[in-house]
Amino acid sequence: VAISAESKTLQGEHVVITAGPTREPLDPVRYLSNHSSGKMGFALAEAAAKAGAQVTLIAGPVHLATPAGVHRVDVESALDMQQAVAASLPDCTLFIGCAAVADFRAEQVGAEKIKKTADSDTMALTLTKNPDILAWVAEQPKAPFTVGFAAETQKVAEYAQAKLKRKGIRMIVANDVSNSALGFNSDDNAAEVFWYAATGEVTSRCFQQRSKTQLATDLIELISEQKHEQ
Ligand code: CTP
Ligand code: CA
Numbered sequence: 001v002a003i004s005a006e007s008k009t010l011q012g013e014h015v016v017i018t019a020g021p022t023r024e025p026l027d028p029v030r031y032l033s034n035h036s037s038g039k040m041g042f043a044l045a046e047a048a049a050k051a052g053a054q055v056t057l058i059a060g061p062v063h064l065a066t067p068a069g070v071h072r073v074d075v076e077s078a079l080d081m082q083q084a085v086a087a088s089l090p091d092c093t094l095f096i097g098c099a100a101v102a103d104f105r106a107e108q109v110g111a112e113k114i115k116k117t118a119d120s121d122t123m124a125l126t127l128t129k130n131p132d133i134l135a136w137v138a139e140q141p142k143a144p145f146t147v148g149f150a151a152e153t154q155k156v157a158e159y160a161q162a163k164l165k166r167k168g169i170r171m172i173v174a175n176d177v178s179n180s181a182l183g184f185n186s187d188d189n190a191a192e193v194f195w196y197a198a199t200g201e202v203t204s205r206c207f208q209q210r211s212k213t214q215l216a217t218d219l220i221e222l223i224s225e226q227k228h229e230q
Contacts, residue, residue: 009051009052010051010052010094010220011051011052012093013048013052013053013054013093013094013227014055014088014092014093014094015045015048015054015056015093015094015095016056016058016089016094016095017044017048017057017058017095017096017098018041018081018099019038019040019042019044019058019059019099020036020037020041020062021034021035021036021060021099021100021102022081022099022101022102022130023061023076023077023102024077024078024104024105024106024130025076025105025109026110026125027110027113028110028112029113030113030114032102032104032106033061033102035185036060037064038060038062039064039212040149040189040212040215040216041057041096041098041099042057042062043212043213043215043216044096044216044220045057045070046067046068046213047216047219048094048220049067049069050217051221055070056071056072056073056092057071057073058072058073058075058085058099059073059074060075060076060081073088077102077105078102078130078131078133079105079131081099081133082131082136085133089137089140089144093144094147094223094227095145095147096148096223097146097148098149100151101130101132101133102130103130104128104129105127105128106125106126132167134148134167134169138167138168138169145230146167146168146170147171147173147223148164148167148172149174149175150163150172150174150175151175152174152176152177153176153178156174156175156176157174157204160174160192161202164194164195164196170226171193171194171196171223171226172193172194172195174191174192174193175189175190175191176190186212187211187212188209188210188212189209189210189211189215190206190207190208190209190210190215191215193206198229205222207219
Protein backbone atom coordinates (compact mmCIF):
# COMPACT_ATOMS: atom_id res chain seq x y z
CA VAL A 1 0.00 0.00 0.00
CA ALA A 2 1.44 3.36 -1.02
CA ILE A 3 1.30 5.94 1.73
CA SER A 4 1.60 9.52 0.58
CA ALA A 5 4.90 10.90 1.90
CA GLU A 6 3.34 14.33 2.23
CA SER A 7 0.62 13.23 4.61
CA LYS A 8 3.18 11.58 6.89
CA THR A 9 5.82 14.28 7.23
CA LEU A 10 4.89 15.24 10.80
CA GLN A 11 3.69 11.87 12.07
CA GLY A 12 4.63 11.44 15.73
CA GLU A 13 5.30 15.15 16.29
CA HIS A 14 3.50 17.41 18.76
CA VAL A 15 3.35 20.82 17.12
CA VAL A 16 2.47 23.87 19.21
CA ILE A 17 1.48 27.00 17.29
CA THR A 18 0.65 30.48 18.60
CA ALA A 19 -1.69 32.59 16.47
CA GLY A 20 -3.55 35.86 16.35
CA PRO A 21 -3.04 39.04 18.35
CA THR A 22 -2.85 39.34 22.10
CA ARG A 23 -5.07 41.72 24.01
CA GLU A 24 -3.51 43.68 26.85
CA PRO A 25 -6.04 45.09 29.34
CA LEU A 26 -5.86 48.72 30.45
CA ASP A 27 -8.91 48.59 32.70
CA PRO A 28 -12.09 46.45 32.85
CA VAL A 29 -13.39 47.88 29.54
CA ARG A 30 -10.30 48.75 27.44
CA TYR A 31 -7.29 47.06 25.91
CA LEU A 32 -4.26 47.44 23.62
CA SER A 33 -4.02 45.10 20.64
CA ASN A 34 -3.14 44.89 16.92
CA HIS A 35 -4.69 43.92 13.58
CA SER A 36 -3.50 40.31 13.39
CA SER A 37 -6.31 38.11 12.00
CA GLY A 38 -4.81 34.78 13.06
CA LYS A 39 -5.34 33.38 9.54
CA MET A 40 -1.69 32.39 8.97
CA GLY A 41 -1.41 30.56 12.30
CA PHE A 42 -4.72 28.74 11.79
CA ALA A 43 -3.66 27.73 8.27
CA LEU A 44 -0.39 26.37 9.70
CA ALA A 45 -2.29 24.40 12.34
CA GLU A 46 -4.49 22.88 9.65
CA ALA A 47 -1.49 22.02 7.45
CA ALA A 48 0.40 20.47 10.40
CA ALA A 49 -2.62 18.34 11.34
CA LYS A 50 -2.94 17.19 7.71
CA ALA A 51 0.76 16.27 7.81
CA GLY A 52 -0.02 13.86 10.65
CA ALA A 53 1.02 15.92 13.69
CA GLN A 54 -0.76 16.26 17.01
CA VAL A 55 -1.45 20.01 17.03
CA THR A 56 -2.04 22.46 19.87
CA LEU A 57 -3.13 25.89 18.65
CA ILE A 58 -2.82 28.67 21.22
CA ALA A 59 -4.97 31.47 19.91
CA GLY A 60 -5.45 35.08 20.90
CA PRO A 61 -8.87 36.66 20.29
CA VAL A 62 -9.76 35.91 16.64
CA HIS A 63 -12.91 35.11 14.65
CA LEU A 64 -11.88 31.82 13.08
CA ALA A 65 -13.14 28.24 13.21
CA THR A 66 -10.87 25.62 14.75
CA PRO A 67 -9.30 23.42 12.02
CA ALA A 68 -10.29 19.73 12.12
CA GLY A 69 -8.28 17.59 14.51
CA VAL A 70 -6.62 20.58 16.20
CA HIS A 71 -6.62 21.13 19.97
CA ARG A 72 -7.31 24.84 20.53
CA VAL A 73 -6.54 26.86 23.64
CA ASP A 74 -7.95 30.41 23.73
CA VAL A 75 -6.00 33.14 25.49
CA GLU A 76 -6.14 36.94 25.74
CA SER A 77 -2.93 38.56 26.99
CA ALA A 78 0.72 37.78 26.28
CA LEU A 79 1.14 36.54 29.85
CA ASP A 80 -1.86 34.17 29.36
CA MET A 81 -0.30 33.00 26.09
CA GLN A 82 3.04 32.30 27.76
CA GLN A 83 1.26 30.23 30.45
CA ALA A 84 -0.60 28.18 27.85
CA VAL A 85 2.64 27.65 25.91
CA ALA A 86 4.42 26.54 29.10
CA ALA A 87 1.66 24.00 29.80
CA SER A 88 1.97 22.52 26.29
CA LEU A 89 5.79 22.41 26.15
CA PRO A 90 6.68 19.16 27.96
CA ASP A 91 6.08 16.88 24.95
CA CYS A 92 6.26 19.55 22.23
CA THR A 93 8.71 18.68 19.44
CA LEU A 94 8.06 21.64 17.11
CA PHE A 95 7.06 25.17 18.16
CA ILE A 96 5.87 27.77 15.65
CA GLY A 97 5.41 31.29 17.02
CA CYS A 98 3.05 32.94 14.58
CA ALA A 99 1.18 35.18 17.03
CA ALA A 100 1.48 38.96 16.88
CA VAL A 101 2.27 39.16 20.58
CA ALA A 102 1.88 42.68 21.96
CA ASP A 103 5.37 43.88 22.84
CA PHE A 104 4.09 45.86 25.82
CA ARG A 105 1.32 45.75 28.41
CA ALA A 106 0.08 48.37 30.85
CA GLU A 107 2.32 48.52 33.88
CA GLN A 108 -0.78 48.89 36.02
CA VAL A 109 -4.21 47.58 35.07
CA GLY A 110 -6.98 49.67 36.56
CA ALA A 111 -9.43 47.73 38.72
CA GLU A 112 -12.02 50.33 37.74
CA LYS A 113 -12.65 52.18 34.50
CA ILE A 114 -10.05 54.93 34.00
CA LYS A 115 -11.76 58.33 34.20
CA LYS A 116 -10.77 61.34 32.15
CA THR A 117 -10.15 64.44 34.18
CA ALA A 118 -11.15 68.01 33.45
CA ASP A 119 -7.73 69.46 34.17
CA SER A 120 -5.76 67.71 31.43
CA ASP A 121 -6.11 67.22 27.65
CA THR A 122 -3.46 64.51 27.52
CA MET A 123 -2.90 61.26 29.33
CA ALA A 124 0.17 59.06 29.63
CA LEU A 125 0.17 55.30 29.87
CA THR A 126 3.22 53.57 31.27
CA LEU A 127 3.87 50.29 29.46
CA THR A 128 6.12 47.46 30.44
CA LYS A 129 7.69 44.88 28.11
CA ASN A 130 5.99 41.52 27.71
CA PRO A 131 8.12 38.37 27.82
CA ASP A 132 9.39 37.24 24.40
CA ILE A 133 7.57 33.89 24.24
CA LEU A 134 9.49 32.66 21.21
CA ALA A 135 12.94 33.40 22.65
CA TRP A 136 11.81 31.93 25.97
CA VAL A 137 10.76 28.65 24.29
CA ALA A 138 14.09 28.45 22.43
CA GLU A 139 16.09 28.82 25.64
CA GLN A 140 14.32 26.01 27.52
CA PRO A 141 16.62 23.09 28.45
CA LYS A 142 14.73 20.62 26.23
CA ALA A 143 13.63 23.15 23.63
CA PRO A 144 11.63 21.94 20.64
CA PHE A 145 12.68 22.84 17.08
CA THR A 146 11.61 26.50 17.18
CA VAL A 147 10.32 28.56 14.27
CA GLY A 148 9.43 32.25 14.42
CA PHE A 149 7.83 34.86 12.22
CA ALA A 150 9.06 38.39 11.59
CA ALA A 151 6.79 41.22 10.53
CA GLU A 152 8.85 44.00 8.99
CA THR A 153 8.11 47.19 7.05
CA GLN A 154 11.74 47.80 5.94
CA LYS A 155 15.10 45.97 5.65
CA VAL A 156 13.11 42.72 5.80
CA ALA A 157 15.98 40.27 5.20
CA GLU A 158 18.38 42.09 7.49
CA TYR A 159 15.96 42.46 10.41
CA ALA A 160 14.61 38.91 10.04
CA GLN A 161 18.12 37.41 10.14
CA ALA A 162 18.93 39.53 13.18
CA LYS A 163 15.84 38.05 14.91
CA LEU A 164 16.85 34.52 13.90
CA LYS A 165 20.15 35.03 15.74
CA ARG A 166 18.93 37.10 18.67
CA LYS A 167 16.08 34.73 19.56
CA GLY A 168 18.16 31.55 19.34
CA ILE A 169 15.62 29.91 17.02
CA ARG A 170 16.17 27.56 14.05
CA MET A 171 14.06 29.23 11.36
CA ILE A 172 12.29 32.52 10.72
CA VAL A 173 9.51 33.34 8.27
CA ALA A 174 9.81 36.98 7.21
CA ASN A 175 6.78 38.95 6.07
CA ASP A 176 7.02 42.34 4.43
CA VAL A 177 4.01 44.06 6.02
CA SER A 178 4.64 47.35 4.17
CA ASN A 179 2.71 45.78 1.28
CA SER A 180 -0.79 46.46 2.61
CA ALA A 181 -2.37 43.98 0.18
CA LEU A 182 -0.63 41.13 2.01
CA GLY A 183 -0.20 39.99 5.58
CA PHE A 184 -2.45 40.72 8.57
CA ASN A 185 -6.07 40.52 7.41
CA SER A 186 -5.38 39.34 3.86
CA ASP A 187 -6.12 35.82 2.54
CA ASP A 188 -2.83 35.86 0.63
CA ASN A 189 0.73 36.12 1.83
CA ALA A 190 4.31 35.95 0.59
CA ALA A 191 7.38 35.17 2.66
CA GLU A 192 11.13 34.73 2.71
CA VAL A 193 12.34 32.04 5.09
CA PHE A 194 15.80 32.01 6.71
CA TRP A 195 17.27 29.04 8.56
CA TYR A 196 20.51 27.47 9.68
CA ALA A 197 21.68 24.76 7.30
CA ALA A 198 23.56 21.73 8.65
CA THR A 199 26.79 23.63 7.86
CA GLY A 200 25.69 26.41 10.24
CA GLU A 201 25.27 28.83 7.37
CA VAL A 202 22.11 30.89 7.01
CA THR A 203 20.12 29.73 3.99
CA SER A 204 16.94 31.25 2.55
CA ARG A 205 14.01 30.51 0.30
CA CYS A 206 11.42 32.87 -1.20
CA PHE A 207 7.74 32.05 -1.44
CA GLN A 208 6.00 34.41 -3.87
CA GLN A 209 2.43 35.55 -3.23
CA ARG A 210 -0.06 32.70 -2.74
CA SER A 211 -3.03 31.87 -0.50
CA LYS A 212 -2.26 31.51 3.20
CA THR A 213 -3.54 27.92 2.95
CA GLN A 214 -1.00 27.14 0.20
CA LEU A 215 1.79 29.05 1.96
CA ALA A 216 1.06 27.12 5.17
CA THR A 217 1.33 23.79 3.32
CA ASP A 218 4.61 24.90 1.72
CA LEU A 219 6.02 26.16 5.03
CA ILE A 220 5.08 22.96 6.89
CA GLU A 221 6.86 20.96 4.18
CA LEU A 222 10.03 23.07 4.45
CA ILE A 223 9.93 23.07 8.26
CA SER A 224 9.54 19.30 8.52
CA GLU A 225 12.29 18.80 5.93
CA GLN A 226 14.70 20.95 7.95
CA LYS A 227 13.61 19.46 11.27
CA HIS A 228 14.31 15.93 10.01
CA GLU A 229 17.76 17.04 8.81
CA GLN A 230 18.97 18.05 12.23
N1 CTP B 1 7.20 37.13 19.76
C1 CTP B 1 6.91 36.48 20.95
N2 CTP B 1 6.72 37.19 22.09
C2 CTP B 1 6.82 38.55 22.08
C3 CTP B 1 7.11 39.21 20.87
C4 CTP B 1 7.29 38.47 19.72
O1 CTP B 1 6.82 35.25 20.98
N3 CTP B 1 6.65 39.22 23.21
C5 CTP B 1 7.44 36.32 18.56
C6 CTP B 1 6.37 36.44 17.48
O2 CTP B 1 5.37 35.46 17.65
C7 CTP B 1 7.19 36.19 16.21
C8 CTP B 1 8.57 36.72 16.56
O3 CTP B 1 8.63 36.77 17.99
O4 CTP B 1 7.34 34.82 15.96
C9 CTP B 1 8.91 38.06 16.00
O5 CTP B 1 7.93 39.00 16.34
P1 CTP B 1 8.16 40.50 15.87
O6 CTP B 1 7.09 41.36 16.46
O7 CTP B 1 8.38 40.52 14.39
O8 CTP B 1 9.58 40.83 16.54
P2 CTP B 1 9.99 41.49 17.90
O9 CTP B 1 11.09 40.65 18.47
O10 CTP B 1 8.82 41.74 18.79
O11 CTP B 1 10.65 42.85 17.45
P3 CTP B 1 9.94 44.19 16.83
O12 CTP B 1 8.45 44.09 17.02
O13 CTP B 1 10.56 45.31 17.61
O14 CTP B 1 10.33 44.20 15.38
CA1 CA C 1 6.91 42.82 18.15
